[in-house]
Amino acid sequence: MKLLIAFFLLIVLIIFQELISCFSLNISASPGYYQDGDFVIGGLFSLRVTAGDTRSRFGFTDINHIPEHVYVDLTKHYQHMLAMVFAIEKINKEPNILFNMSLGFYLFNVDFIEMKAVESSMALLSGESPPIPNYSCRPEKTDKLVAVIGGISTGISTQISRVLSLYNIPQISYAPFDQSLGTRVQLQSPYQFPVHTTALYQGIIQLLLYFSWVWVGLVVPDDMRGELFLRDITEQMTKHGLCVAFAEKVPEFPAKDTVNRGLFMERFTLTRVIVAFGDTYSLLRFVYNTFCNTPFGNVWITTSDWDITIIPFEQDLGYTFFGGGLSFSVHTDQILGFKDFLGSVQPRKYPHDTFIQDVWSIIFECPYFDQHWIRELRQCEQNGSLSTRPLHVWDMNTSPPSYKVHAAVYAIAQALHEELSLRVEGGSLDKGVSWAPLPWKLHPFLQKGQLGRSSNEETIVSKEVSATKLDILNYQSLQSGTKAQVKVGEFVFESQSVQHLSLNDKLITWGEHLNQTPVSVCSQSCPLGFRKTPVEGKPFCCFDCVLCPDGEIANETDKDQCIKCPEDQYPNKQRNQCLPKITTFLSHEDTLGAVLTSVAISLAAFSAMILGLFIHYRDTPIVRANNRNLSYLLLVSLMLCFFCSLLFIGQPSTVTCVLRQVMFGVVFSVAVSAILAKTFIVVVAFKAIKPGSTLQMWMVTRLSNAIVCCGSIIQVCICAVWLGTYPPFPDVDMQSEIGQIILWCNEGSTLAFYCVLGYLGFLASLSLLIAFLARRLPDSFNEAKPITFSMLVFCSVWISFVPAYLSSKGKTMVAVEILSILASSAGLLGCIFLPKCYVILLRSGGHSRKNLFK
Template sequence: MGQYPCVSWLGQYPCESWLGQYPCVSWLGQYPCVSWLGQYSCLQAMRFAVAEINGNPDILSNVTLGFQAYDSCDVLQHDLKGALQVVTGYDRVIPNYRCAGDVSLSSIIGPSISTHSILVSQILRLYSYPLISHYATSPLLSNKREFPSFFRTVPSDMFQSKGLADLVLHLGWTWIGLLAVDDDYGQQGIQLVQQEIDSAGACVAFSENIVTSRPDRNAPHIVKVMKASTAKVVVIFANSVDLPPILEEMIKQNITRILIASDAWSTTTMASLKTFSAHLVGTIGIAFNSGTIPGLRAFLNTIHPSMTLGRYWIRIFWELTFSCKFIDDKNQTGYLSNSVKECSGSENLASVQNVYTDVSNLRTTYSVYTAVHAVTKALEDLKNCKYPQGSCPDIWNFQPWQLLYYLKKVRFKLEDGREVYFNKNGDPPAVYDIVNWQLSPNGGMQHVKVGSYDMAAPPGQVFTINISAIIWNSGERQVPISVCSQSCPPGFWKAARKGEPVCCFQCVPCPQGEIANQTDSFTCIKCPWDMWPNSEKTTCQPKPIEYLSYEDPLGTILASASAISSLVPVAILKIFIKFKTTPIVKANNYSLSCLLLVSLSFCFLCSLVFIGYPQPVNCLLRQVTFGMVFAICVSCILAKTILVVFAFMATKPGSNLKKWTNPHVSYVMVFICSLLQFILCITWLSIASPYPEQNIETQPRLIIIQCNEGSPTAFWCMLGYLGLLATISFVVAFLARRLPDSFNEAKFITFSMLSFLSVWVSFIPASVSAQGKYTVAMEIFAILASSWALVVCMFANKCFIILFRPNMNSREQLIKKGRGTPE
């Protein structure tokens, strides 16, 4: 073999016949040929990489790189045997010895199965031989304490699992089924997927194992579970060989699901899967990042059955590719026994279009190519070592651990610009393609790249996908839905159902005063004190401000009524002034009547202070103004009532009450009664004066601008004092109602006070039940109603007589009815 470092290959690929290690071909009847063609191209990629390196004088100058190839048939025992033979250097196993002393063994590439890599790596660590796998993805192999000499050119399943979880979550699927093959690859990978899904808040509807020890792979039970579940998306962590039984059962039970493929089958070319094309359309998977190898296609076409090196495997490949048979040999494949076509060797390989010749999207092949270049770069770094004191290893005679040191530090770029290096765990940068299974125009299945998952990309660019390029199994472009419960729209929050996963929930409207401005909110947000949700409870809007304004229809009506009503006492006052010399005006105490009419006019006008924006001055004066003018008004009526009684009693023989009938007595009474109200109001303003406030408690949807009375007790005391004066007037007038007709004003006073008290007694419950501006409107209405009661009851009859029955407004008429009333 000569003096050169050797890269050994372990995998399910043909070995070179000159090594005396013959391939195992028993599996060809079990696995489709097209898959073998794809894997055979990986061996050719290794040959191409070695030839490329040896042909480049700038790489490992004066050193020739060689290789050995062993076919393990993906059998664990064969992988182990092949590894030990490579280490020993002969076609037999001699543990702890390297018999081929003239050849430096640099590293071993393979095996492809994670379980096999774990075992082989455990053995090779004893010798510190680097083991570089092109396909083993188990996260266990990232443990450098257990596997210090293991490297790989494909990412760990830890990254793939996260990528699969991110994929389903990015597409809005939160209710997902999981299927996994019952080996290290499937169980470890699916556990990581489930962890990522759970941590993201999504849910696993079911998780089932594909039992490889059973011929049907437990398909009837698995598909039954899939059919019973509402999950429309199923993540499958398995190998392509395990899928046909599952797909057959899905067809049998007439169900379709969106399948999410792990890297082990996301780009498979197994011929048997073409039978299920209709069910596999729309499948999305994560695949190893594809690459291109310039010149590989031409190199692949150079093989020919006449070649001595690897002739045995080339003839098998030739028979499978051209569906022919070499007559001079026994049928190599055992596959075309009924064929009459003879392989001539003149067939044109360049005209063939199959997996072997397709170099447009190389994945596993590119991984093998990368592994060879990684070893070469480590050898070159070892050769160019420049440590002082002669501590550098000899390229012609180095120990495995010395190359291992350089392999850990490898960092270089391939011709297509891709950077190659290993992290501290021996893993390469995690870069995946996201592929979608679509039918090609000729009816075949094609794997269309629709996105990428690059853990080395800048934040925000790690996960990219073109959803519009995806074709689903329904033939639509719109992303299907797979949820346990439909999304809660804004304005609702998700309430979990008891005993069910968090993805199964019911949508509950947000409570009063709270909003949810996003879909699928877990909680509602309380609006600020001055804002209130809209009708959909999706946004907070400023609360309407409410007060009784002049622009408000109700405020306009009340203001107009107050202004017009205030003119009525003024008109009556003019009548009284005009007819002040008439007996009926004199009989009703002209001076008190004028004061009463002025007070009543102000009673109507004081209601205007209650309308408009509650300013501090308005709040301070409106109740006090109301209390004072009504106190003067009721005091006048009380004085008139008592004066009537005194006048009648003074006419009795021997009465000493004549002096109490003087008009000045009535003025003193009005002054004293009004003074008490004035003192009460001043005390109120001094201790707890009213002030404007924003009320958000009465009606949470509104901000009611109102006057806080400061002291409710003072307010009700003021109102109660008015009630006391009115009650006294009512009682006295009621007792004097049967006096002679000349003094029949007592009857009108009785009715006026009865009406006055009725209005304000009714106001108490009405004001308690009213809210906001209607509370103010109720008080204005009470003011107007009670004022009108006094006007009508006290002056309507007198004005009627004065204006329309002047004959009754004479002294003679009054004498007929009784003795006159002193002026």
């Protein structure tokens, strides 16, 4: 009996404690917006960024106790709630979806406070009162809960999931897809709308390439999503020749600001284009840092997750900093009738909405009195239309999160429809069984839809459409002064090889600081004629420009390597184009060629005149003294020497290349052999005329003739061997002179050529030696001195010829050889024959043999 009484008292105490708890906590910690229905969907949204929790009441005549501090009123996020209300109203008007049953909702504002998200999640399970785990103070609300939609960020979604996953209640997150979300939740992760991240990365890359923006800064939140984005986008940028100027990691807003102001200013001043990846809340700290500095005139490339039009300041100031930004948004069709619905929303239409009045007062800028953190609202227009509000507080177009919320409601409704269909087929729906299904029974049906989950092992997503289409929006100021996000292009991604970017440049405006498309590079482009060279310690986008070397060009800007011109072309002075080379050779039309031709002909004519003079005075002693036949032969050979120089002038051919060297070698050998023979006669003649000498003059004459023949035949043999082995041939020289193709005679065998010159040098040296030894014979008959001087001239010319010939190119090389031929021949002619001509013409009276022997 005592045990029974004790057990009864314990039960009464427990029931009484529960009633007392529910009664004492009757004031709601997280006031929500409730609408009854056969099934209830919970909604956890974020309408502002605060510094702490809130205990407030709403009304146009009420006094609202403001929390510790409100940083940003995100009035545009109220559209997310309205998207859920609109979707549920549409579903309730279609009785076939839920078999004449209705949907209700239970909406909470959790701001961006994770503790508040946990509290509101528990309030969905416990009722309106402050939540008590495992207790339901208002079962008429909590027993109808079938699913929850929320939250807007990964952190909020994680905390909501920690509570709901304990009861296996489906949660659909409308936050940006985060593949790491599954690692944060110990049990079941929330459903997410999958996003083709590769398409987004490729869209950003193609946009950067389209405008040639190669020096780009990155701004990401300091979390796992930011790290993954940095890793992936950096890899893609490197593949496409783009460089990361810097990577700014933004700490979450409640955290301490650790930004280096000086470095912040330097980065954003030197980098024109910034890619910002994150959402409105995660980048809020960055927005405040940006507003604390002078506008830099940067171009922002963002995603729709970060609404750059939501600025915690006035609209014009926000446009000053972020105007001209380009935003990627997943293409979604407008929800049918949603814009009209938004235009009809007014506080009087939804009197039970606990959020509309405060949002309305901010959107319509109602006058208020603010003192000691108390805001008293007065005279707010309740009949206004949201369609008249500026972009920074409201947007009539469906935002991507609103589209997700709307789709999530329909996904839950479809899951309910399929689950109820099974009941109808089983007949249980008509037997008075409870209508509210168990929430966890909806999981199989939700997994069939366009939703996915992240897990520790893998990422499970639904079937992706064949192509992903991204709209590109431009934040600009219209002519009317209003601000808007205008669609300026789109990016369609099917695969890595099939993607298309279409952009209308004329529709884009670049904000207040830029009048034309900006340039974002680390180094200015290398002009034509220059190539890039890397700068040590800097990315490959930073480089110096170096002029292309000789013979190479750069016909495009920013060339990594210069291009070598073909052999028959040469670079211009700017080294940006190859020009055809001019074919050149020493021709008769050239000034140099004409002068040399005139000189050669003149000297040949002068030789002929001397020959005629010697023939005319052939019987004089001065002509007969040294074998006049040798004199004739020498004059003829010198005349031919002058004429053979003409073979070097003109366009080279096979015949002229062979003849010029052969004639030069053979004719000069005859001339030098004749001089050697004349020198020999000078020495031997005195012995032949001395008394008792056994030498006869006819023997001396025959010996001199033999010297000429032998000396010439040896040179002919050398030339024959030269022509038989590796003869001269016409060739082209494309490298010696810039812009010219030189036609010249290749000597063939260089050894044979220098053998010819060496043999001539041997004959000349022998003549010089003999003439030098005979220099003391009587002056009247002695021809040794003129021969000595002529050989000195001859040897000096050809000794100078060798270095001059080797150091010259093209026309100059041919001219050097011609000058050497003319100079050496003229030296022989002048030193040997001019004195005799002087004696013949001016001293004709002293030609007797008697006078000569004196």
